[in-house]
Amino acid sequence: MISERLLVSDRISRLIPYQPGKPIDEVKRELGIMGEVIKLASNENPLGPSPKGIAALQAILPTLALYPDGACHALRQAVSEKLAVSPDSLIFGNGSDEVIHMLGLSLLEEGDEIVVGDPTFVLYEAAATLAGAKTVKVPLTPLEMKHDVAAMAAAITPKTRLVFVANPHNPTGSVISRADVETLLAALPPRAFLVLDEAYIEYVEDDPEFPRSTEWIKAGAPVIGLRTFSKLYGLAGFRVGYGVAAPEVICLLNQPRSPFNVNLAGQVAAAAALYDDDFIAQSRKNNDDGIAQLIAGFEKLGLSWVPTRANFIVVNTGKPAKAMFDALLKRGIIVRAFPKDLPTHLRVTIGTPEQNARFLEALEACLT
Numbered sequence: 001m002i003s004e005r006l007l008v009s010d011r012i013s014r015l016i017p018y019q020p021g022k023p024i025d026e027v028k029r030e031l032g033i034m035g036e037v038i039k040l041a042s043n044e045n046p047l048g049p050s051p052k053g054i055a056a057l058q059a060i061l062p063t064l065a066l067y068p069d070g071a072c073h074a075l076r077q078a079v080s081e082k083l084a085v086s087p088d089s090l091i092f093g094n095g096s097d098e099v100i101h102m103l104g105l106s107l108l109e110e111g112d113e114i115v116v117g118d119p120t121f122v123l124y125e126a127a128a129t130l131a132g133a134k135t136v137k138v139p140l141t142p143l144e145m146k147h148d149v150a151a152m153a154a155a156i157t158p159k160t161r162l163v164f165v166a167n168p169h170n171p172t173g174s175v176i177s178r179a180d181v182e183t184l185l186a187a188l189p190p191r192a193f194l195v196l197d198e199a200y201i202e203y204v205e206d207d208p209e210f211p212r213s214t215e216w217i218k219a220g221a222p223v224i225g226l227r228t229f230s231k232l233y234g235l236a237g238f239r240v241g242y243g244v245a246a247p248e249v250i251c252l253l254n255q256p257r258s259p260f261n262v263n264l265a266g267q268v269a270a271a272a273a274l275y276d277d278d279f280i281a282q283s284r285k286n287n288d289d290g291i292a293q294l295i296a297g298f299e300k301l302g303l304s305w306v307p308t309r310a311n312f313i314v315v316n317t318g319k320p321a322k323a324m325f326d327a328l329l330k331r332g333i334i335v336r337a338f339p340k341d342l343p344t345h346l347r348v349t350i351g352t353p354e355q356n357a358r359f360l361e362a363l364e365a366c367l368t
């Protein structure tokens with residue numbers, strides 16, 4: 001009997017598989033939609049991939065028969081120069097998702113705890129569960145939906161090994177301040193780290209006050225930074241992310257890494273995209289303009305929203321989230337709903353001006 005062979009540990013059976021934003025082709029197939037379907041569900045760059053990243057791919061096509069550089073040498077050099085950190089302070093992953101799993105595999109053990117905001121990016125809990133560690137969830141503040149940093153500091157115990165803060169936060173777009181970082185660091189027990197997940201940092205990079213993980217890492221504080229090429233750089237399909245930390249921490253994270261975890265095309269495109277300044281500026285401007293466009297639209301519809309610094313915004317439609325999600329889907333617009341945590345809200349990725357306008361039109365139609 002197959003079922004008798006499937007007795008697995010609690011760590012596996014308790015895992016809840018990640019629910020990604022619905023792919024465009026799946027929605028077209030399921031709903032029989034012939035026209036254009038737009039996906040504003042996974043915080044990808046609506047302008048597409050970095051042109052410099054794509055141009056760099058031509059040169060590697062003849063070498064695709066070879067394994068990629070497992071050490072990501074060229075990409076490591078490029079990131080190390082851009083962030084002004086030493087090359088051995090970096091670890092690369094198949095998306096920052098993989099680096100989150102490496103954190104769990106390398107640093108967490110049975111009986112350990114992680115502290116997170118609630119709701120937050122679900123992979124932190126998945127990494128903890130896989131390692132047999134417990135996830136302590138601290139609700140976000142009710143109105144602004146920010147991390148409740150004082151409550152998180154109070155939830156830290158001697159069992160805490162990792163405190164995860166996405167900054168800007170997913171799913172709300174809120175940020176924590178420099179003083180908040182200090183508060184969390186002051187509360188850490190000797191064996192713990194603060195993980196600042198900066199998947200969306202490129203959207204706030206112009207703000208000199210924004211707390212960057214690298215500042216604390218360079219000063220020797222127990223901080224680990226996470227970044228990705230999936231958001232502003234427009235390379236989600238290539239799956240490249242990385243972690244920044246003290247070299248001793250990186251050595252430990254490297255232990256469970258599989259030898260060729262970052263594919264060749266991703267390494268090459270990411271290194272080129274990092275210095276695609278025109279595209280970076282264009283993407284930031286599209287995002288800032290798009291936030292203003294959506295907020296103006298929400299105001300016209302009399303809806304409240306959560307202030308955001310990321311490339312998505314949470315709007316309170318006042319109607320059940322799942323029903324609104326389905327109604328928008330029928331009109332060819334894929335957004336994200338979290339009915340358990342945010343019962344009347346939707347999270348919408350900032351699109352192009354045309355996509356934002358189409359979303360606002362559809363939203364209005366679904367509300368009436």
Ligand SMILES: Cc1ncc(COP(=O)(O)O)c(C=O)c1O
Nearest residue numbers: 095096097166170199228230241
């Ligand atoms: C906060 C946060 N961290 C990490 C990731 C993972 O990014 P990736 O694995 O594509 O690098 C995401 C993706 O949505 C995210 O929102």
